[in-house]
Amino acid sequence: MPIIDVKSEITGNVWKIVAQVGDVIEEEAPIMILESMKMEIPVTAPETGTLVEICVAEGSTCSEGAVVARLQV
């Protein structure tokens, strides 16, 4: 069972983490919501898998391309 990185496409603040480690996340379902330039932008699962790690905390800043979570697919 490979583990894949979920990356942020933007630089922003981590506003809300909406999934927990151990959850099965459907493809395109949100894992967390970032806030950037007054917009809320979800980070979604690139494919269906089990969330094995969340790499950022609510309120922290993440940069474009940063790994924010890992999924076992």
Next chain:
Amino acid sequence: MIRKLLVANRGEIACRVIRSAQALGIETVAVFSEADAGALHVALAGQAVAIGPAAATESYLLADRVLAAAIETGADAIHPGYGFLAENATFAAAVEAAGLTWVGPTPQSIDDMGDKERARAIARAAGVPVLPGSERFAPGDAPADPAMLEAAAAAVGYPLLVKAAAGGGGIGMRRVDDASGVAAAVAATQALAARAFKDGSVYLERYVPRARHVEVQVFGFGDGRAVHLYERDCSIQRRFQKVVEESPAPGLSQATRLAMCEAATALAREQHYRGAGTVEFVVDADSGEFFFLEMNTRIQVEHPVTEMNTGADLVAMQLLLAGGGAVPIQAQQDVSARGHAVEVRVYAERPLKGFLPSTGTLATFEMPAAGDGLRIDAGVRAGDAISHWYDPMIAKVIAHGDTRDAAIDRLLAALAAVRIEGVETNLLFLQRTLDHPSFRAGEVFTGFIDVHKAVLLAK
């Protein structure tokens, strides 16, 4: 007369307010967050005060800190720009209570127009047509009695929008096409509104499918007199945010235009409105009927469109009125508009990636020279950082011409000369929109971008 003005904003609007103030001989004070220490508005102002960390909630939105900065620097007036504290009646009242001049309408007007339901009632009283709408449903009311809710929805008519009473800028709106979706949409909007605005009340309002957004610039003198400075069409929008604005509104009959302008002025008179304001209408693109949407009690992002056509300086008018000076426009016959003006908003975003925001440092930022029917309102320079903390709008480009086509051509030529490197922008998307045959033909409506996205967003 105002002697020293604190500008409680950042970016292009702070720069623009500072310039008009300086032209009137008023000293200026900027405020800035940690992220904006090197920003253009700070460089332009005579004095600048740090007010906190980058997050707007810890700096630009902190009323106490902004007011303290004004008192500390001996400013005798505050201009809020748009956004941030501009429509915060509590802040406006605090500024006046501290003995300073608030460059804006009375706290009462801000409060009345900020409450959408009260605004509609005042509009109705002024004889302004409003969209059929319902009473307000607080959380708990509506789900408890679905039959009452469905009856209210049927009276409004479908399709309808469920809107947050305290919302704005398109936040907290849901479309419902038939009775089956009403209860769920009301519950979901109430939950969102309670989180976002700390007030979960919602109301229902008729939705016009082929709608245009046309607004009227008004200016009130605070004594029951008011004038209009004609309308602006802002129908080209994406997710309820404006992208292109122009005046006159293409294809509207002269009778409709004047009826809207007169209705907006009546609303300003009814309130004894003070200063610059914008009355927004939804216009049915098919029938030409218009209905009051809301009133924005501040200077608007797209005010330069009006300034290009009328020659007025709306910010200078605000400052003169607030300071007790003579405003050059005193009556409707003092206002005349000539030609056509079109504005686009340049955003740091990636249109081909779902309009995701784009952050970075402006390695290159070159704009064509202003003048000769071209105006550039920018709040940044080469070398500035475009951060994730604030709005993605980096500049407004406005062109004027004798005709609509001439204005569009001038704007397209200007956009072709813009050089921005370091962030991605919507420039190509703007050029495609302006040059689209349907836009050229004046066939504007709020669904324009969605309907034409295959062309506007082609790779």
